[in-house]
Each structure stands twice: as C-alpha cells, then as structure tokens.
Amino acid sequence: MTVLTARRTRWGLAAAGGAAAAAWWLGDRAPYPxxxxxxxxxxLPYLTCGRLDEVLRPRPGERILEIGPGTGLQSVHVAPQLGPAGRLDVVDIQPEMLDHVTRRAEERGIANITATESDARTLPFGEETFDAVYLVTALGEIPEPDRVLREVARVLAPMGRLVVGEFFDRHWIPFGRLHRLADASGLHLETRHGPTLAYLSRFRPCPRPGTVMSAV
Ligand SMILES: C[S@@+](CC[C@H](N)C(=O)[O-])C[C@H]1O[C@@H](n2cnc3c(N)ncnc32)[C@H](O)[C@@H]1O
Incomplete structure (x- = not known):
C-alpha cells in the first residue's frame, strides 16, 4: 500500500466513524436507560424544581400530568403542592421508571400520584382532562414530538398550561424548533426562562373561536 492510499484509507475510516457517531447523536430515540x-x-442548571414551580405554578386541587417522569425527581416535588384534592398523573413508556416513582412517593407518604404506562404519542386520557401538563428533558427523547404536542393540546383544559423543559444533550430540542412545533399544535408561547441550551417554557392552548378567556 502506498503512503497516499494508506492516508486515504485512514481519512475514509475517520469519516465513516464520524458519520456513524453523528447518526447516533441525532437519530437515536431509545428511552433513557x-x-x-x-x-x-x-x-440541571435552569431546570431545578424551584424554577419549575415558577413556570408551572402548581396549585392545590389541580390535576396535572407529567410525561416522562424518569425516577420522579420532579413528581415528588410537584405532587404534594396539589394537596389531597389534587392529583398528579405520571405517564412513562418504561415500567421500571414508573415503579421507581411509585416507591419514591410511598417512602415520602405521597398518596396523590397515579402512574400509567403509555407511549406519550397516544395519551390514554380524554379531552380537556388536565389543568397543566409538563415534561422535563423528555420531549426530545420521544419520537415525533409533534404528535406528543398535539396529544397534549387535546388533553389540556382550554385555560390549561404546558411547561416544557429542555437541556442541551443529544435529545435536546432548541427553543426555536419547540416554538414552531407548539404553534403548529395550537399551543401559544407565554413565557420562556433560561437560554436556548437549558430552558423552561410555558404555553397555553390557543383560544378557540368564540371563547372568552381569563388567564390565571
Ligand atoms: C431523560 S428522562 C427524563 C426524566 C425526568 N423528567 C427528569 O428530568 O429527571 C426521559 C423520560 O422519558 C421517558 N420516555 C421516553 N420515551 C417515551 C415515550 N414514547 N412515551 C412516554 N415516556 C417516554 C423515558 O422512559 C424517561 O423516563
């Protein structure tokens, strides 16, 4: 093999390796292990539970849905704020995650969390069921985030709110893309906290024709 051929082979292998890594970084949508x-x-910076409170503003008596709770870091923080008359539904595609949330809640004496195994692209709830829905570092991990947002718009009450937290990892959704996807799903932006690399943003269902709105 000449020096030139050896160099070309090395560059070829490096390029193929780079392309495979990029495909994995951009394309893999396996649930978080x-x-x-x-x-x-x-x-995570900008995505702490305190910041989530500021943007989500959970209130006693509300019914809230969390999609992709993982081990329940946010669930056990939000659920107690809803009180005995309120309820937090958590939906995840991995039963291990839901079992973890349930155990964690039991250890803390939290009794108002209901766990349901489901793919967020087809939520097992009726229209206008929830006062609020939130996802923290979960939307970008789910294939077809546009479908998830349409489902969220369906299950949200007309004056409900959606909070999405995203962080710069390989499943990150840049803020501009989320804004466009939400718009297309009938959810309009109300506020965003944090830079595009790590943000929490709140959306509301767009008013339906003829609706009189009074936001809280
Ligand atoms: C990176 S974890 C985020 C966990 C948690 N929100 C946090 O911030 O610590 C993403 C979660 O989304 C869940 N998930 C992934 N794909 C899903 C899908 N199609 N439907 C519902 N949940 C899904 C994963 O199982 C995982 O629990």
Missing part, C-alpha cells in the same frame, strides 16, 4: 437512573437525580 433505567440502568443510568442515578444521573437523573442531578439537578
């Missing part, structure tokens, strides 16, 4: 669950308990 339960084996790596301990990492989920590390609070």
């Amino acid at each position: 339960y084996a790596q669950r301990t990492l989920l308990d590390i609070p």
Whole structure:
C-alpha cells in the first residue's frame, strides 16, 4: 500500500466513524436507560424544581400530568403542592421508571400520584382532562414530538398550561424548533426562562373561536 492510499484509507475510516457517531447523536430515540437512573437525580442548571414551580405554578386541587417522569425527581416535588384534592398523573413508556416513582412517593407518604404506562404519542386520557401538563428533558427523547404536542393540546383544559423543559444533550430540542412545533399544535408561547441550551417554557392552548378567556 502506498503512503497516499494508506492516508486515504485512514481519512475514509475517520469519516465513516464520524458519520456513524453523528447518526447516533441525532437519530437515536431509545428511552433513557433505567440502568443510568442515578444521573437523573442531578439537578440541571435552569431546570431545578424551584424554577419549575415558577413556570408551572402548581396549585392545590389541580390535576396535572407529567410525561416522562424518569425516577420522579420532579413528581415528588410537584405532587404534594396539589394537596389531597389534587392529583398528579405520571405517564412513562418504561415500567421500571414508573415503579421507581411509585416507591419514591410511598417512602415520602405521597398518596396523590397515579402512574400509567403509555407511549406519550397516544395519551390514554380524554379531552380537556388536565389543568397543566409538563415534561422535563423528555420531549426530545420521544419520537415525533409533534404528535406528543398535539396529544397534549387535546388533553389540556382550554385555560390549561404546558411547561416544557429542555437541556442541551443529544435529545435536546432548541427553543426555536419547540416554538414552531407548539404553534403548529395550537399551543401559544407565554413565557420562556433560561437560554436556548437549558430552558423552561410555558404555553397555553390557543383560544378557540368564540371563547372568552381569563388567564390565571
Ligand atoms: C431523560 S428522562 C427524563 C426524566 C425526568 N423528567 C427528569 O428530568 O429527571 C426521559 C423520560 O422519558 C421517558 N420516555 C421516553 N420515551 C417515551 C415515550 N414514547 N412515551 C412516554 N415516556 C417516554 C423515558 O422512559 C424517561 O423516563
């Protein structure tokens, strides 16, 4: 093999490796592995539970849906704020995650969390069921986030709110893309906290023709 051929082969292999890595980074949509669950308990900048409270504003008596709770870092923080008359539904595609949330809630004496195994692209709830829906570092991991947003718009009450938290990892949805997807699903932007690399944003269902709105 000449020096030139050897160099070309090395460059070819490097390019193929780079393309495979890029395809994995951009294309893989496997759910977050339960084996790596301990990492989920590390609070991310701009996405702390305190910030989630500011943007979601959970209130006693509300029924709220969390999609993709993982091990329940946010669930056990939000559910107690809903009180005994309120309820937090958590939906995840991985039963191990839901079992983890349920155990964690039991250890803390939290009795108002209901766990349901489901794919977020087909939510097992009726129209206008929830006062609020939230997803933290979950939307980008789910294939077809546009379908998830349409489902969220369907299950949200007319004055409900959606909060989406995204962080720069390989499943990250840049804020601009989320804004466009939400718009197309009938959800309009109300506020965004944090830079595009790590943000929490709140949306509301777009008013239906003839509706008189009074936001809280
Ligand atoms: C990165 S974890 C985020 C966990 C948690 N929200 C947090 O911030 O710690 C993403 C979660 O979304 C769930 N998930 C992935 N695909 C899903 C789908 N199609 N439907 C419902 N949940 C899904 C995963 O099982 C996982 O629990």
